[in-house]
Amino acid sequence: MFIATLVISLLLALILVFSAMGKLRRDPMQMGTMEKVGFPADRVWLLAAAEAAGAAGLVIGLFWWPLGAAAAVGVILYFVGATAVHLRVRDFNVAAPAVLLVAAAAALVLRLLSA
Template sequence: MYVTAAILSVLLALVTLAAGAPKTVLKGDVSAGLQSHMGLSAGLVRFIGLAEVSATVGLIVGLFWQPLGIAAAIGMALMMIGAVGYHIQVGDYANPETRGNALAAVVLVPFFAATAVTLVLAI
């Protein structure tokens, strides 16, 4: 089970780092879109980015100390559920132009949950 947990943790760490780093420094289309289209403040976008980068660290360190990895995976699953709710609120799933980016949060929730479960089973 540890091998599965390690693979999921590393892959999700790469995803969260790639998503969080640009938000942390407020660079790129995603940060601009979150501010203009979604109406989020620059501070909130930066906070989300920092949470994603922190989850990256938690997922990697969690390979050696599972409680941290479990917490990071659960935290990111909850954050993605919140993102889904916010995307529903602004109507992204009904709009074909914004649906693709919004679906990333839906797809990632089960992967973060599976990572948490496999880390628990690897203890």
């Protein structure tokens, strides 16, 4: 079970790091999405910080399970919010945040089962 936890946690952390880097670099595609959903461009760094913290928590949580579980809960809440914001503005292109939400839920369940 720990191997599955390791794989899911590391893959999700990697995706979060790349997403955070894109936000910090103001990737045009990500900034277009931020504009579409009405998120202020001057606060995108907050989302990047949340993603980086989630990634760090998932990786460190492989060694101390309570942190891994807490990080997974935080990432779940982040992507629930992301999905809700897309739906609020009637942007039904929610595949990416929904898949990452499911991955975060899997990371949480696996982390709890392998504790």
